[in-house]
Amino acid sequence: GAGVSQSPRYKVAKRGQDVALRCDPISGHVSLFWYQQALGQGPEFLTYFQNEAQLDKSGLPSDRFFAERPEGSVSTLKIQRTQQEDSAVYLCASSAPGLAGGLNEQFFGPGTRLTVL
Amino acid sequence: AQSVTQLDSHVSVSEGTPVLLRCNYSSSYSPSLFWYVQHPNKGLQLLLKYTSAATLVKGINGFEAEFKKSETSFHLTKPSAHMSDAAEYFCVVRDHSGSARQLTFGSGTQLTVLP
Numbered sequence: 001g002a003g004v005s006q007s008p009r010y011k012v013a014k015r016g017q018d019v020a021l022r023c024d025p026i027s028g029h030v031s032l033f034w035y036q037q038a039l040g041q042g043p044e045f046l047t048y049f050q051n052e053a054q055l056d057k058s059g060l061p062s063d064r065f066f067a068e069r070p071e072g073s074v075s076t077l078k079i080q081r082t083q084q085e086d087s088a089v090y091l092c093a094s095s096a097p098g099l100a101g102g103l104n105e106q107f108f109g110p111g112t113r114l115t116v117l
Numbered sequence: 118a119q120s121v122t123q124l125d126s127h128v129s130v131s132e133g134t135p136v137l138l139r140c141n142y143s144s145s146y147s148p149s150l151f152w153y154v155q156h157p158n159k160g161l162q163l164l165l166k167y168t169s170a171a172t173l174v175k176g177i178n179g180f181e182a183e184f185k186k187s188e189t190s191f192h193l194t195k196p197s198a199h200m201s202d203a204a205e206y207f208c209v210v211r212d213h214s215g216s217a218r219q220l221t222f223g224s225g226t227q228l229t230v231l232p
Contacts, residue, residue, distance in 0.1 A: 042222030
């Protein structure tokens with residue numbers, strides 16, 4: 001497909017379970033972002049990759065959250081020992097390489113809605 | 118540090134009347150500003166962006182926004198609302214300090230268009 005894809009679209013987990021959320025960015029996009037969107041709120045930044053390097057993980061809320069992008073393409077966001085407060089939509093975005101100092105549009109996927117019971 | 122305040126959580130207009138969605142920002146450096154729209158079960162879509170060129174920015178679907186530095190505002194407008202404009206709208210800021218590339222979103226404004 002031409003856009004950013006995410007899977008699964010919906011995930012229900014029991015408290016304490018581990019989950020893995022997948023993001024397929026647009027082909028050729030070197031930058032990849034994860035955001036968390038709680039109900040009724042705007043998305044909040046979690047982490048950022050440039051190719052396979054995780055350059056910023058300042059938004060990850062706890063050490064239960066882990067993200068990887070081993071080959072610089074597909075990324076996985078893993079949440080260990082899920083808690084009810086982890087319930088949210090997890091959004092992935094990618095952007096193309098640009099000129100130094102330039103700003104490229106971030107293209108968003110449809111998100112994965114995680115519900116922790 | 119950067120932040121965005123969307124002054125209205127809900128806006129309701131009649132079809133064919135003007136739309137005004139208000140946004141104020143705070144940024145330590147000259148920011149880039151965006152408006153994104155989110156339709157139910159769809160991904161966020163960029164409406165328009167300001168990156169220090171013209172202060173009046175035209176976007177898709179007839180939307181415009183004006184950057185006013187003196188007021189630290191970036192309000193979104195449209196002369197005539199359509200039913201298809203009903204969605205959640207997010208004002209977004211990205212400043213250029215350090216190497217930060219992430220976007221900072223406002224809490225969103227839900228636009229309802231009445232027939």
